[in-house]
Amino acid sequence: xxxxxxxxxxxxxxxxxxxxxxxxxxxxxxxxxxxxxxxxxxxxxxxxxxxxxxxxxxxxxxxxxxxxxxxxxxxxxxxxxxxxxxxxxxxxxxxxxxxxxxxxxxxxxxxxxxxxxxxxxxxxxxxxxxxxxxxxxxxxxxxxxxxxxxxxxxxxxxxxxxxxxxxxxxxxxxxxxxxxxxxxxxxxxxxxxxxxxxxxxxxxxxxxxxxxxxxxxxxxxxxxxxxxxxxxxxxxxxxxxxxxxxxxxxxxxxxxxxxxxxxxxxxxxxxxxxxxxxxxxxxxxxxxxxxxxxxxxxxxxxxxxxxxxxxxxxxxxxxxxxxxxxxxxxxxxxxxxxxxxxxxxxxxxxxxxxxxxxxxxxxxxxxxxxxxxxxxxxxx
Amino acid sequence: xxxxxxxxxxxxxxxxxxxxxxxxxxxxxxxxxxxxxxxxxxxxxxxxxxxxxxxxxxxxxxxxxxxxxxxxxxxxxxxxxxxxxxxxxxxxxxxxxxxxxxxxxxxxxxxxxxxxxxxxxxxxxxxxxxxxxxxxxxxxxxxxxxxxxxxxxxxxxxxxxxxxxxxxxxxxxxxxxxxxxxxxxxxxxxxxxxxxxxxxxxxxxxxxxxxxxxxxxxxxxxxxxxxxxxxxxxxxxxxxxxxxxxxxxxxxxxxxxxxxxxxxxxxxxxxxxxxxxxxxxxxxxxxxxxxxxxxxxxxxxxxxxxxxxxxxxxxxxxxxxxxxxxxxxxxxxxxxxxxxxxxxxxxxxxxxxxxxxxxxxxxxxxxxxxxxxxxxxxxxx
Numbered sequence: 001x002x003x004x005x006x007x008x009x010x011x012x013x014x015x016x017x018x019x020x021x022x023x024x025x026x027x028x029x030x031x032x033x034x035x036x037x038x039x040x041x042x043x044x045x046x047x048x049x050x051x052x053x054x055x056x057x058x059x060x061x062x063x064x065x066x067x068x069x070x071x072x073x074x075x076x077x078x079x080x081x082x083x084x085x086x087x088x089x090x091x092x093x094x095x096x097x098x099x100x101x102x103x104x105x106x107x108x109x110x111x112x113x114x115x116x117x118x119x120x121x122x123x124x125x126x127x128x129x130x131x132x133x134x135x136x137x138x139x140x141x142x143x144x145x146x147x148x149x150x151x152x153x154x155x156x157x158x159x160x161x162x163x164x165x166x167x168x169x170x171x172x173x174x175x176x177x178x179x180x181x182x183x184x185x186x187x188x189x190x191x192x193x194x195x196x197x198x199x200x201x202x203x204x205x206x207x208x209x210x211x212x213x214x215x216x217x218x219x220x221x222x223x224x225x226x227x228x229x230x231x232x233x234x235x236x237x238x239x240x241x242x243x244x245x246x247x248x249x250x251x252x253x254x255x256x257x258x259x260x261x262x263x264x265x266x267x268x269x270x271x272x273x274x275x276x277x278x279x280x281x282x283x284x285x286x287x288x289x290x291x292x293x294x295x296x297x298x299x300x301x302x303x304x305x306x307x308x309x310x311x312x313x314x315x316x317x318x319x320x321x322x323x324x325x326x327x328x329x330x331x332x333x334x335x336x337x338x339x340x341x342x343x344x345x346x347x348x349x350x351x352x353x354x355x356x357x358x359x360x361x362x363x364x365x366x367x368x369x370x371x372x373x374x375x376x377x378x379x380x
Numbered sequence: 381x382x383x384x385x386x387x388x389x390x391x392x393x394x395x396x397x398x399x400x401x402x403x404x405x406x407x408x409x410x411x412x413x414x415x416x417x418x419x420x421x422x423x424x425x426x427x428x429x430x431x432x433x434x435x436x437x438x439x440x441x442x443x444x445x446x447x448x449x450x451x452x453x454x455x456x457x458x459x460x461x462x463x464x465x466x467x468x469x470x471x472x473x474x475x476x477x478x479x480x481x482x483x484x485x486x487x488x489x490x491x492x493x494x495x496x497x498x499x500x501x502x503x504x505x506x507x508x509x510x511x512x513x514x515x516x517x518x519x520x521x522x523x524x525x526x527x528x529x530x531x532x533x534x535x536x537x538x539x540x541x542x543x544x545x546x547x548x549x550x551x552x553x554x555x556x557x558x559x560x561x562x563x564x565x566x567x568x569x570x571x572x573x574x575x576x577x578x579x580x581x582x583x584x585x586x587x588x589x590x591x592x593x594x595x596x597x598x599x600x601x602x603x604x605x606x607x608x609x610x611x612x613x614x615x616x617x618x619x620x621x622x623x624x625x626x627x628x629x630x631x632x633x634x635x636x637x638x639x640x641x642x643x644x645x646x647x648x649x650x651x652x653x654x655x656x657x658x659x660x661x662x663x664x665x666x667x668x669x670x671x672x673x674x675x676x677x678x679x680x681x682x683x684x685x686x687x688x689x690x691x692x693x694x695x696x697x698x699x700x701x702x703x704x705x706x707x708x709x710x711x712x713x714x715x716x717x718x719x720x721x722x723x724x725x726x727x728x729x730x731x732x733x734x735x736x737x738x739x740x741x742x743x744x745x746x747x748x749x750x751x752x753x754x755x756x757x758x759x760x761x
Contacts, residue, residue, distance in 0.1 A: 003567040003575065028563045049591070049615035051659060052598060063594040132709025138633075142612050143693035146622060146631035149701050153545030155535055161622050161629050161695045163612040164544045165533030171588065175555040180731040182562035183383035183408045189569035191381065196734050203730035206712050208551060210727045211396070214443035216698055217713070217725040219432045223697055226545070233522045233543045243526060243541045250541055252526040254518070255427075279431055313523040315541045317603055318596045321529050326513050332586050333597075345597040350587035351560040352578040 002029025003353060007185070010035055010087065011068070012096035012108075014042040016141075016167055017201060018125045019064045020174030022095060025181070026067040027349035027358045030093070033374065034065065034365070035084065038072040041367025054338065057364065063346055065364035066336050072368030075106045083380040084108075089117050090378060093181055097125040100135060110196045121184045123177055123197040134202070141167040144201045150209060153235050157226045173204035212236055229286040238278035239285035243315060244293040251298050254311035258285065264308045265301075267292045336363040382409025383733060387565070389473040390415060390464075391448070392488070394422045396521075396547050397505045397581065398477035399444045400554030401561070405473065406447040407729035407738045413754065414445065414745065415464060418452045421747040435722040437744075443726055445744040446716050452748030455486055464488070466758045469496055472568070473561055475503035479519070480510045490576045499574040501564045505553050509580040519581045521547040528585035533592065533614050537606045553584040591615075608663040610670055617659030618666050622695055623673040629695035630678050635685075637665055643684050646672040716743035 007030040011022040019034075019042075026032040036042050041057075044065075048058035071087070073080040088094065094113060096103060103109045110122045127139020137143070145151055145163045155162030176199045184195035206213065212224065215236060224235035231243035233252075240253040240261060253261070258278050262269030267288050272281060293301060298314055305312040321327050332350075335343040349358040374380065387410040391402040399414075399422070406412040416422055424444065425437045432439040451467070453460040468474055474493050476483055483489040483504070490502045507519020517523075525531055525543050535542030560577035567573055586593060592604060595615060604614035610621030612631075619632040619640060632640075637658050641649030648668045652661060673681060678694050685692045701707050712730075717723045722743070729738040 003563040007566075024559060028559070049595060049613075050599060051656065052595060059595060059598055060591055063591050128706060129710050132706050133704075134706035134709070137693075137706075138689075138691045140633045140691050142620065142622075142631050142633045143691060146629075146693045146695040147701065147706075149696055149698040150546075151622065151695055152697055155539070155542055155545070159535070159539075160624060162535055162542065162545075163622060163631075164548070165535070165542075165606070165611065165613055166530075166588065166592065167613075168544075168548070172552070172555065175552070175559060176730050178559050179404060179408070179555070179562060180733065182559065182566055183731075184733060185566045186387075186562065186569050187381060187383035187385075189566065195383070196732075198732040198735070199730060200710075202706075203710055203712060206710075206727055207730040208546060208548070211440050211443045212546065213698070214724070214726045215432045215439040218434055218439055221699060223699065224545075230540060231543075232545070234545055234547075241522065243522075243531065243543060245540065250526075252522055254520045254522050276431060311518050311520050311523060313526045315526040315531060316529055317532050318529045318593065319601060319603060321527060322593065322596070326508065326527075326582070327586075329512055330509055330580075330583055330586075332583060344594070346594045347586055347590045350556050350579060350583035351563075353560065353564065354576050355578070 002358060004029035007031070007092045008090060009033065009093040009095065010091045012094065012098070013125065014097060015044045015047065016064060016170035017173040018095045018097045018177060019044065020171055021177040021181070022068060023064055023066065024174065024178045024349070025093070027360065028351070032068040033370065034068050034070045036070055036072055036367045038074055038368060041070065041072070045367070054344065055340065055366070057366070062336070062344060062364045066346060067360040067362045068365060069370040069374070070365035070367055071374050072371045075108070081107070083375070085116055086380050087374070087378055088113055088120070091117065091120060092185070093121045093123065095123045095125070095177065100126065100130045114194060118194055119188060119192060120194045121181050121188065121197060122194065123181050125173060125177055126198070126200045128202045129200045139201045141169045141201070144169040144205050148202060148205045148209070150205055152224050152226070153212065155226065156230060156232050157228050168208065169201045169205040172208050173199055173201045176204050176207070227286060228283050229290060239282035240289050242286060244290050246293050246298045246301060247295060248297045250315040251293060251301050252313045252315055253289070256310055260308070261310060264304060264310060265289065265292050331357055334359050335361060337361050338363050339366070382738070384409035387411065387472045388470055389413070389475065390467055390471040392474070392476035392478070393505070394477065395424050395427070396444060396550040397553040398475055398557065399424070400551055401503070401557040402475065403444055403447065404554070404558045404729065405561070407740065408731070410473070412448040413467065413750070414448050414450045415455070416450055416452050416747055418454055418748065421450070421452065425747070434724055435718060435720070442724060442744045446726060447740045447742045448745055449750035449754070450745035450747055451750055451754050463755060463758060465496060467754070468493055468500070471497065471500060472565065473501045473503060475557070475561070477505040480506050480515045494574060497574075499568060499572055501561055501568060501575050501577065503557050503561045503577040504579070505557055506578070506580045508582045510578065512580070512582065514582070521550045521581075524549045524581045524585050528582065528589065530585060530589060532604055533606070535606060536611045537608050539606075549581050549585050549588070552588055553579055553581045556584055556587070607666055610666045618662040619669055621666060623670050625673050625678045625681060626676055628678040630673060630681050631693045631695055632669075633691035635690045640669070640690065643688055643690065644672060644681065648672070711737060714739045714741070716741055718743040719746060719749055
């Protein structure tokens with residue numbers, strides 16, 4: 001049995017951060033009902049990457065919203081709103097990511113909802129919290145990355161700001177929302193009281209930088225200094241940490257004893273016996289290592305390095321890793337059953353409970369697909 | 381009331397992935413006791429980054445392990461093992477991030493712990509899963525980024541593999557473990573049942589890429605293509621990216637190309653009237669934009685774009701970020717103090733409950749600082 005079975009989530013949220021939290025809750029066993037505008041549904045249905053759609057909804061929407069139901073309601077229509085209020089009385093969790101003030105106007109702000117259901121866990125995602133000059137700025141992943149300082153950690157020094165090539169703020173924020181909701185449920189089991197849980201994209205992306213920010217806050221405010229050498233792995237780590245080109249592809253070297261590495265690779269690093277130099281002279285050192293690694297093929301180097309228990313790896317692309325035995329044995333993929341009888345291949349939850357992987361073949365719903373059934377079930 | 385008040389977490393984990401999960405549980409109100417080797421302790425205590433050492437130990441250790449206690453015990457010593465067992469019998473959560481097989485050898489694996497504490501929630505993080513063909517390999521962040529395809533998403537088309545410059549897989553694995561543990565604690569609170577929660581860094585790395593991998597599968601196995609310049613997402617069209625200006629940088633997330641052309645006074649962009657061109661001709665469009673945006677300042681461009689509701693932002697370094705009123709309004713920083721009086725600044729938990737910030741002035745523990753107290757508590761029972 002999945003741990004959250006029996007819990008009901010109403011997701012008023014759109015796009016990625018909060019819906020990704022809804023997906024986590026769904027995979028852990030909760031029943032998640034998206035509350036959507038009639039016909040058009042949530043705005044994320046139209047946000048596409050590579051222009052890929054399935055029956056009018058974007059592939060991205062399908063990826064984030066599998067394992068959920070959809071209930072269509074016009075929150076400005078009094079009859080629809082009445083039905084939603086009845087549904088809220090049955091709910092354990094409500095999530096939304098409207099800008100400050102929107103839910104108040106509709107009459108579904110936390111204080112208002114609490115009167116309908118005092119035990120509800122009411123969870124909100126914002127871009128930047130609800131006060132200060134950024135409160136009404138669009139909470140979008142790339143903007144959050146750019147404002148937060150994150151873009152000065154990847155790539156080489158001469159590249160300027162380099163963003164993470166994924167919606168990292170959205171995803172981390174979704175994970176944080178989920179943590180807050182679950183913690184509040186634990187308290188509720190003891191105290192029978194609900195909770196207001198709030199997270200923001202900005203606080204979440206700052207939390208991701210907590211290690212390096214703590215260094216920055218206590219080292220006299222020195223900004224991160226990325227290496228000049230291609231493949232730089234981390235602005236705060238010493239040589240050889242990074243990815244290097246070989247005669248036929250690439251190889252990754254993590255942290256380790258540099259002197260030993262030099263001996264194994266047959267690179268003279270004897271000038272760097274002082275450990276402090278491994279950081280301060282890493283550009284020099286990484287250049288020497290790069291000049292050697294380019295001479296032989298990846299497989300040759302891996303064989304030599306692994307024998308010496310040096311932390312290294314190949315660098316795979318999707319074609320290589322997703323067809324690799326190491327991926328297949330994880331059973332990381334699952335087939336979702338689309339309404340037209342075809343299937344969509346997506347991934348599953350990364351969490352295993354009692355040695356069971358958490359699968360669900362339920363594809364993302366069409367907007368309002370479950371309205372009639374939910375009206376009947378809850379007598380709305 | 382803190383949501384996890386009165387919960388006890390016994391944490392055998394080291395480095396970042398496991399300890400970042402127990403930090404979250406601590407900030408949510410749990411009591412977290414680190415089980416550490418005498419003399420050396422968590423290896424992270426001496427894993428220096430940037431040579432920033434605070435009070436004798438690495439800044440990274442201090443960031444990850446604040447708000448916790450330290451119990452230094454020799455896991456192979458019979459008498460010490462008895463203390464550990466006494467603690468485990470009282471624990472709500474026991475967790476570790478050893479390689480598969482190590483806890484079985486040490487005798488504190490799930491089955492053994494469950495026999496002593498049937499309601500325990502037991503959490504573990506591995507590098508590559510307990511059955512995977514790489515299960516014996518080191519579960520290190522950069523190796524995981526390299527193996528999982530992640531390095532082909534950031535940077536520009538000709539940059540080769542570009543890692544994300546943080547231990548992102550470690551942190552996400554910690555977040556996944558925290559979510560699994562919390563979900564099982566919810567169930568335990570309702571029905572009294574224990575559980576085993578397992579997370580691997582490899583599964584975490586693929587979950588992080590769930591959108592891109594689903595797209596790859598649907599799209600006939602075509603590899604992600606980063607743009608030639610100004611790349612911010614391999615699967616998004618122009619203008620999505622960061623651009624150099626006369627005095628700094630500008631992030632541009634969305635916007636119809638002709639609309640941008642009009643707002644920015646860039647006639648060359650008016651040629652791209654078709655919506656599909658924003659993706660199909662994104663290299664070309666980005667080159668035009670990049671050249672044009674260099675002709676004026678970030679402030680100037682923001683003043684043209686923001687009133688038109690175009691999603692854009694300045695690109696800040698930490699010094700400018702922390703001087704900004706938007707950052708100050710978040711109250712994201714806190715000062716914490718060690719038992720010996722040493723104080724340092726760090727960030728706080730990013731979650732708010734009932735409108736309150738979750739802060740704690742308790743800094744990281746000195747190795748074994750809580751031994752006397754813990755042994756007394758265990759003896760008094």
